[in-house]
Amino acid sequence: MEDFVGNLSRREVLIASAGTAAFNLADAASPERPMTAAPDLPPTMGRVTLEVNGKTQTVDVDTRTTLLDLLREQLQLTGTKKGCDHGQCGACTVLVDGRRINSCLMLAVMAPDAQVTTIEGLGAPERLHPLQAAFIKHDGYQCGYCTPGQICSAVGMLDELKRGMPSHVTHDLAVKPLLSADELRERMSGNLCRCGAYSNIAEAITEAAGGAA
Structure with missing residues (x-):
């Protein structure tokens, strides 16, 4: 049986708290680039706009989604690989604003307006980097x-x-x-x-x- 706080169940309170924490983390990491307000989304979701391989993308994501999962699962850029998923192997390395980062350790909502370059954006078969x-x-x-x-x-x-x-x-x-x-x-x-x-x-x-x- 679930406990209730006011009109909310304990589970709903925990979900809302996790979403709030993720939003606060994103704001703290990028105070000069606030995430797009999305009042039409539930508290566990966020809307982020970023430039990926030269193309602007606006995506609604769960606030717990990593940049790696956004790239692979929502943008279908599967060149970036998920290895350890703990920032230890480097298989998920991409460039964010020109700097290399482990995309498995970065929340997608922490990268509003960022310029992201994946392996697909470095070159093409007919024009290799x-x-x-x-x-x-x-x-x-x-x-x-x-x-x-x-x-x-x-x-x-x-x-x-x-x-x-x-x-x-x-x-x-x-x-x-x-x-x-x-x-x-x-x-x-x-x-x-x-x-x-x-x-x-x-x-x-x-x-x-x-x-x-």
Whole structure:
């Protein structure tokens, strides 16, 4: 038998509380980009507008939906893979406003007006991104499950390197870091390949970067 608070059951109170908490989390994360008000939706739902691979998308989502599930289940962009679903393997890596993130750890309602780039937005079969072409050339995959996340992460990583962002193995913080073997391993350590194709992945990234790692 359910307990009742006023005219609401305990279950309804808990659902409403979860929805409120998710909305508050979204507001705290992006105060300059408030989520679109949607008074026609129930408290557990939110309406978010974001740009995905250059196309504006407005979607009604459960406030507990991750960006990963929004991309895969509602926008049918299944190139982004769900691996561990705990932010540990990197298979779900996408670019949000140019920064690489684990999309399984980000709620969709936390990304209003964000620019999201998935593996589908980097290139097409007839016009590959340089990293996609390099992965093919150097056989930087076996089963291929981690490959979209590896490539998206590498795009973000090379941009970080270009902007001079240090890593944990950068020896001199006053000098712009180079793509050494140590830097590459450290910066890509969040992306796991269960097949063990790391040497080929490193060769592909190095060629695309024009570096010497």
